[in-house]
Amino acid sequence: MQACQNHGMITRAVAGSSLAFCPPLIIDRAQxxxxxxxxxxxxxxxxDFVTRENLLKN
Structure with a gap:
């Protein structure tokens, strides 16, 4: 969630490892x-972060 916000995108964390997008109802292709x-x-x-921190599970 924070990584997306660092790029100017607001997301919302939901249960588990999911993110929610809430785009406007009126949105064009470029958006x-x-x-x-x-x-x-x-x-x-x-x-990059999980790789650097060795957090990936095999």
Whole structure:
């Protein structure tokens, strides 16, 4: 959640390891693309962190 917020995307943590997106009801394709890009950046940052901290389970 914090990694996404660092890229300007607000998400909400929900039960387990899930995040909720709450885009506006009126959203255009460019905004959806931007949302997915920011989410991707957040996921990549999270993967970098868990790899660096050796938190991945085999």
């Amino acid at each position: 959806v693309d931007e949302m997915i890009e920011k989410f991707s950046l957040g996921l990549n940052d999270t993967l």
